[in-house]
Amino acid sequence: MTVDDSLARQVREVIESGSPLDEDAFAALCLAVAEAQGLLRPDAPARGLDAIEPLPEAAFKLMTVAHFPPSEAQAVFHTSGTTRGTPGRHLVRDASLYRVSVLRGFERFAMYPPRPGRFVSLVPAASERPHSSLSSMISYVLETYPEVPPSRVRDGDRLDVATIRDALESAVRAREPVLLLGTTLDFLTFFEAVGSWGVRLPPGSRAMHTGGAKASGRAVDREDLWRTFARVLGIPAEDVIEEYGMTELLSQAYDSPRVSPGPRRLVPVPWMRTRVLDPLTFHEVAQGERGLLCHYDLANVWTAVAILTGDLATRVEDGFAEVERAPGASPRGCSHEAAR
Amino acid sequence: MTDASRLVEDLCAAREALAEVPPDALLRVLREWADRWREPGREVGGDDLDRLSASTGWPRPHLVEALRRAFRPWTPAAIERSVRRAYDTRGAVPFARRDLWLLVLLAGRIPALATGVAFRALAAGVPVVLKPSSAEPVFCDLLARSARRHSDLLGGAVRVVTDPGTVASLLPEAPACLAYGRDETVARVREIRDGRPTWCGGHRESLVVVFREALGSESGAEAVAGGVARDCAIYDQSGCLSPHLALVEEGGGVPPRAFARMVFAHLQALERRWPPAVPAVEEAAALRLFAEESRILAALRGGRVFPGRGPARPLVVLMPDGVYRPGPGYRVLQVLTFRGETDFGRRAPSLAGRLQGLAAAGPRARLNATLRGAPGSMAPYVCRPGRLQSPPADWLENGLDLTAGLVHVGGGARDRSRVTASCRP
Structure with missing residues (x-):
């Protein structure tokens, strides 16, 4: 069995429906994809996700991961980490699948009511960074949702702080909730640049940051970050959303308290499962314990459905928290990309 | 009087005591001490072995092998060689510096590191203060307790310090210092020591x-x-x-x-x-x-x-x-x-x-x-393969002859002392 359009269609239907799959249905489809990709363990004792041998994220640096002719890739995303000077590459056979995955996930976790109509993105546009999966993701969002055209708030690698302030003050005057998008490092840079300036954005305003401070050389205390959003922009912690993504994945996880109440944690979109694995045994760890993140992303139907990351995290309820790069894993992350 | 100054006073007294002991007596004390550890379970009880096992992370069979390897090089003949060499080279001013003692900043969890330093220093008549690594603080404590049990001479000359404030006080002032650890750590130690006799063992x-x-x-x-x-x-x-x-x-x-x-x-x-x-x-x-x-x-x-x-x-x-x-x-x-x-x-x-x-x-x-x-x-x-982790007592760790270095400093040298050996096969 090989990856084909019919399997990809099944995956697309699941993503487009946006509905959660029960465990058995998810496992069955995931196993079908894994089998087509040759990722089933030959000695697998069970038929659940344990039967899948995840591909280490390093594989994307060391080889071409694609179940299609690489020349047919509609997009090529590069990782920010550079082991041996070579970035990892994720060849995307079907950019529309990434688009639908991004938009369904974003809709679910970031567009809860009251829906913001104004967007301010601190992320470089996809036209400027064609190999950035984050830039593509944000471009899809900006093509789809804003009611007011987004302002250009970047000047190359530099944030145009004055334009950001103008855009935010304009939202205040219009009394329209605004959604800010950026890397964690971008937001830290912005907060440092504005000094004592501040606004109280209209109720319903929110911010989505991504990348943490992975490899940016800065330690980010999330509670400090939430307090700063509240102090500078009037955005309460409940509306500060964190997005977790990887170049090697076409789906994301979100820490969105209004959608996933309870302890703060990153919850994957319904067509992705994330397990926290004991690095030595590969068994899922107990709640509250730490291990390596392993993502099972159906949207990766053309590459590798299961990816073992270099991220350590704590298993929390239906998601994970306290993500950090494992020693021995190459530094990376969206903030790292922005910091370069 | 601070803990650090009290400790320094004790160490100077220990150095005086070592200076008064004839080489044969020192030889006998060291041999008997090493002999007590031939079977580690005899020298330290089951509870202490459990404590050490938890601290090192090594299950009992692995730990016991590690302890054996810590003392195995210190055979009667090896101890005699070390002591004789130190005494023979002391010349006319064997104990010119009556205030000499050695501060040792240990790293990792291998007991042989601590025993190697302790025997070399004692053979040269120099008391040691062991600062264990944070990764494994128990062995040094057991070693010092064992030294106290064995004889007053060794008990005074093998000390352990864990309090960060005391270590910070001792570090710039110790007459001699041996530091293990990461390259950044040992570089910082050199800086603090500011030219005083210091030997370092960085990443190898x-x-x-x-x-x-x-x-x-x-x-x-x-x-x-x-x-x-x-x-x-x-x-x-x-x-x-x-x-x-x-x-x-x-x-x-x-x-x-x-x-x-x-x-x-x-x-x-x-x-x-x-x-x-x-x-x-x-x-x-x-x-x-x-x-x-x-x-x-x-x-x-x-x-x-x-x-x-x-x-x-x-x-x-x-x-x-x-x-x-x-x-x-x-x-x-x-x-x-x-x-x-x-x-x-x-x-x-x-x-x-x-x-x-x-x-x-x-x-x-x-x-x-x-x-x-x-x-x-x-x-x-x-x-030969299989012998890497069983070096002889007088091997030149980091290319350094510690006994000779301490004898040199003990003889009156106050300069930065680096006694190294060539590395010929």
Whole structure:
């Protein structure tokens, strides 16, 4: 069995429906994809996700991961980490699948009511960074949702702080909730640049940051970050959303308290499962314990459905928290990309 | 009076006491002390062994082997050699400095590091203050307790300090200091010491070289593989004498791939004999990532990993045309191959000034010829595979003759003292 359009269609239907799959249905489809990709363990004792041998994220640096002719890739995303000077590459056979995955996930976790109509993105546009999966993701969002055209708030690698302030003050005057998008490092840079300036954005305003401070050389205390959003922009912690993504994945996880109440944690979109694995045994760890993140992303139907990351995290309820790069894993992350 | 100044006073008194003891008496005390540890379970009770096992992470059989290796070099003959050498070289001013003592900043969790320093210093009549590593604070405490139980002379001369404030007070003022640790740590120590006698042991590595002559027969290769595996397994590869890399010459009767498989089989067997510590999750993650990346690299570049899938340790990674990558430890050995002396120089990683031990299997002449072409692979300690983690008492750790250095300082030298030995095979 090989990856084909019919399997990809099944995956697309699941993503487009946006509905959660029960465990058995998810496992069955995931196993079908894994089998087509040759990722089933030959000695697998069970038929659940344990039967899948995840591909280490390093594989994307060391080889071409694609179940299609690489020349047919509609997009090529590069990782920010550079082991041996070579970035990892994720060849995307079907950019529309990434688009639908991004938009369904974003809709679910970031567009809860009251829906913001104004967007301010601190992320470089996809036209400027064609190999950035984050830039593509944000471009899809900006093509789809804003009611007011987004302002250009970047000047190359530099944030145009004055334009950001103008855009935010304009939202205040219009009394329209605004959604800010950026890397964690971008937001830290912005907060440092504005000094004592501040606004109280209209109720319903929110911010989505991504990348943490992975490899940016800065330690980010999330509670400090939430307090700063509240102090500078009037955005309460409940509306500060964190997005977790990887170049090697076409789906994301979100820490969105209004959608996933309870302890703060990153919850994957319904067509992705994330397990926290004991690095030595590969068994899922107990709640509250730490291990390596392993993502099972159906949207990766053309590459590798299961990816073992270099991220350590704590298993929390239906998601994970306290993500950090494992020693021995190459530094990376969206903030790292922005910091370069 | 502060804890630090009280301790310094005690140490000066201990130095006075050592100065008054005739060499034969010192010899006897040290021999008897070492003898008490021949069977570690006799000197420290079961509870203490459990405490030490928890602190080092090593299950009891592994721990007991580690303790044996800490004292095994200190045979009566070795102690006598050390003491005689120190006394013979003291000349006319053997104890010119009555205030001499040695502050030792330890690193890691290998007991042999602490015993090696303690015996060398005591043989030179110099009291020691051991500052254990935060990774393993229990052994030094047991050693000092044992010294007190054994004799007043040793009890006063083997002290332990853990309080950070006291360490900070002692560090700039200690008459002599020996610091182990990461390069940044020892650089900082040098800075603080500001020219006072200081010896440092930063990051060091060891490697194995196997010449084709040692792979002429299955039985010969098995013996070498067993030795390499023992050097890797003991202390879970956490010491500077733990090899992470073996360079294996092609052209022997047993090919490198078969040799790598043999090493792996021995490593597997040693899991039962010397059970490994359970790594912290960060260390386990590093192991897993290294194993999985190695498997991909091997598949892409004609290498081989034992085992090919599943466990992350023990692991033997054979990469005929690969390059050495810093490994995660915990019994992970990389095997690179070479063809002749010239090729060795091309394949061996650049470890000049960083190589602590070299275990070589094959004719001595081949080793000499090879090292002539690769001077960066000169090591202070050269031995057969299986002996890396059993150096003799008088081996020159970090190229340093500590006993001679202390005698030099004790004789009145107040300058920065570096007594080093050349590293000829």
